[in-house]
Amino acid sequence: MNxxxxxxxxxxEVIRSxxxxxxxNGFLEIETPLRIPANAPEEHIxxxxxxxxxxxxxxxxxxxxxxxxxxxxFFQISHCWRxxxxxxxxxxxxxxLEWYRADSCYNQLMNDCxxxxxxxxxxxxxxxxxxxxxxxxxxxxxxxRITVREAFRRYSAREMDATLADGSFDECxxxxxxxxxxxxxxxxxxxYPVEHAALARVKQQDSTVAERFELYLGGxxxxxxxxxxxxxxxxxxxxMEANRRREARDMPPLPLPEPFLEELGSMPASAGxxxxxxxxxxxxxxxxxxxxxxxxxxxxx
Amino acid sequence: xxxxxxxxxxxxxxxxxxxxIIIAFDFTKPGKGQALYRTxxxxxxxxxxxxxxxxxxxxxxxxxxxxxxxxxxxxxxxHYTFMDQQTYEQVIMEEETVGDAKNFxxxxxxxxxxLFGEKAIGVTLPNFVNLRVTQTEQWAKGDTSGNDSKPATVxxxxxxxxxxxxxxxxxxxxxxxxxxxSTRVKG
Numbered sequence: 001m002n003x004x005x006x007x008x009x010x011x012x013e014v015i016r017s018x019x020x021x022x023x024x025n026g027f028l029e030i031e032t033p034l035r036i037p038a039n040a041p042e043e044h045i046x047x048x049x050x051x052x053x054x055x056x057x058x059x060x061x062x063x064x065x066x067x068x069x070x071x072x073x074f075f076q077i078s079h080c081w082r083x084x085x086x087x088x089x090x091x092x093x094x095x096x097l098e099w100y101r102a103d104s105c106y107n108q109l110m111n112d113c114x115x116x117x118x119x120x121x122x123x124x125x126x127x128x129x130x131x132x133x134x135x136x137x138x139x140x141x142x143x144x145r146i147t148v149r150e151a152f153r154r155y156s157a158r159e160m161d162a163t164l165a166d167g168s169f170d171e172c173x174x175x176x177x178x179x180x181x182x183x184x185x186x187x188x189x190x191x192y193p194v195e196h197a198a199l200a201r202v203k204q205q206d207s208t209v210a211e212r213f214e215l216y217l218g219g220x221x222x223x224x225x226x227x228x229x230x231x232x233x234x235x236x237x238x239x240m241e242a243n244r245r246r247e248a249r250d251m252p253p254l255p256l257p258e259p260f261l262e263e264l265g266s267m268p269a270s271a272g273x274x275x276x277x278x279x280x281x282x283x284x285x286x287x288x289x290x291x292x293x294x295x296x297x298x299x300x301x
Numbered sequence: 302x303x304x305x306x307x308x309x310x311x312x313x314x315x316x317x318x319x320x321x322i323i324i325a326f327d328f329t330k331p332g333k334g335q336a337l338y339r340t341x342x343x344x345x346x347x348x349x350x351x352x353x354x355x356x357x358x359x360x361x362x363x364x365x366x367x368x369x370x371x372x373x374x375x376x377x378x379x380h381y382t383f384m385d386q387q388t389y390e391q392v393i394m395e396e397e398t399v400g401d402a403k404n405f406x407x408x409x410x411x412x413x414x415x416l417f418g419e420k421a422i423g424v425t426l427p428n429f430v431n432l433r434v435t436q437t438e439q440w441a442k443g444d445t446s447g448n449d450s451k452p453a454t455v456x457x458x459x460x461x462x463x464x465x466x467x468x469x470x471x472x473x474x475x476x477x478x479x480x481x482x483s484t485r486v487k488g
Contacts, residue, residue, distance in 0.1 A: 042333060043335075044330070044333060044334055044335050044336065044357075045333065084306045084336070084357070085328070085330060085336065086328060087326075087327060087328025087329065087330075088327060088328070089328075089329075090328055090330065169334070170331050170334035170335045170337065171337060171354065173331040173332070173334065174329045174331050174337050174339075175354070178331065192332070196332065196333065196334065197333075198333065214332050221331070221332065224332055224333065249358055250358070
């Protein structure tokens with residue numbers, strides 16, 4: 001079997017390991033519709049049309065409605081579609097793991113991430129470490145937490161606020177911060193500026209940042225989690241702001257998920273996270289090319 | 302018109318009036334942030350390499366490039382003149398642009414000329430050309446020095462290594478891709 005064929009074996013093992021972890025921890029596996037009338041409008045995410053509806057860019061809208069209905073701990077592994085995203089680490093159709101916890105916040109999710117990585121590493125017989133691109137990485141090692149503001153101090157000559165002011169935050173993130181992050185153990189980049197956290201709760205101690213984090217390992221951005229915003233008025237305002245920004249860039253505005261906004265007021269304090277399964281599998285397959293961990297790329301269809 | 306989403310390896314675009322070919326490309330998108338297209342491109346005229354990062358929504362002019370079969374007519378100073386035999390249109394290329402191809406071009410050779418608008422910016426030769434040897438040392442029979450090749454000059458002035466049995470006045474085939482001797486042309 002060629003290496004891509006072998007990667008599919010590893011992929012199946014990783015996914016089995018993920019399911020086992022959530023089962024052990026009392027999470028319910030759920031399924032929600034992939035074709036929906038509205039995603040959460042985001043400035044930089046373009047949904048794929050499916051007739052008069054859309055394919056999900058993330059299962060978040062339906063999963064958050066389950067929080068409103070009283071579900072406490074649940075997860076889903078599903079396909080997501082984001083138009084125009086194609087590169088060595090991006091597929092326009094990819095596989096996402098999302099999990100949610102009611103009565104919780106983003107700190108608990110970071111703990112979950114650490115335990116999930118350790119669980120997969122154990123199943124993969126690499127608790128002590130494994131090779132990735134010629135270096136040793138340790139998925140099961142204790143994770144480091146760095147705030148975004150601190151990361152700018154460490155890895156960039158510029159302050160976070162200055163890059164927000166002149167619109168170069170994303171560019172600086174890609175060219176300076178991400179390449180500077182430690183490689184060999186999990187890193188949580190935490191407390192993103194509020195304007196970069198569309199559905200996250202603002203941090204109580206510092207209203208300029210939100211309780212959002214990203215998980216990195218081996219230079220790969222693996223997951224994005226946050227304490228959920230559950231104020232429907234504020235959430236609607238942020239969606240409309242995202243649409244205003246889209247229109248300013250000649251992008252079509254997107255419909256709002258009205259039933260979600262109607263139910264949001266009944267959501268308990270919760271936290272949710274999305275993890276890219278293809279990226280995680282790339283680590284365990286020791287590859288930097290997302291194409292080599294999927295059975296088919298869009299170009300092969 | 303291309304947009305940033307069309308960028309990929311091998312795409313040819315016009316930048317500041319020059320044609321560039323994308324030689325490396327990386328799509329990045331931090332978290333929920335803006336898509337960034339990091340590219341490395343080569344100027345197709347002078348070979349300069351550029352690194353550029355583009356954002357989604359930016360647009361590019363395609364480089365209108367055309368390859369046409371032409372005949373090499375003559376060289377005057379550092380100017381090489383080619384002619385399209387269908388239209389009789391002539392183009393002139395600087396010696397610098399012709400590059401190593403000049404080692405293998407005799408008058409009347411049919412080549413492919415790369416045109417950027419009106420401007421000739423490159424030439425592609427047939428993979429093999431036949432050239433006559435104008436100067437080489439006689440092979441001394443019984444030479445035991447063990448050399449299995451010797452230098453030879455061909456009619457363009459180009460010098461290459463050939464097998465010892467090649468003599469002056471013989472026609473040889475040269476592989477233009479690596480400039481090496483290929484075979485002797487019999488007869």
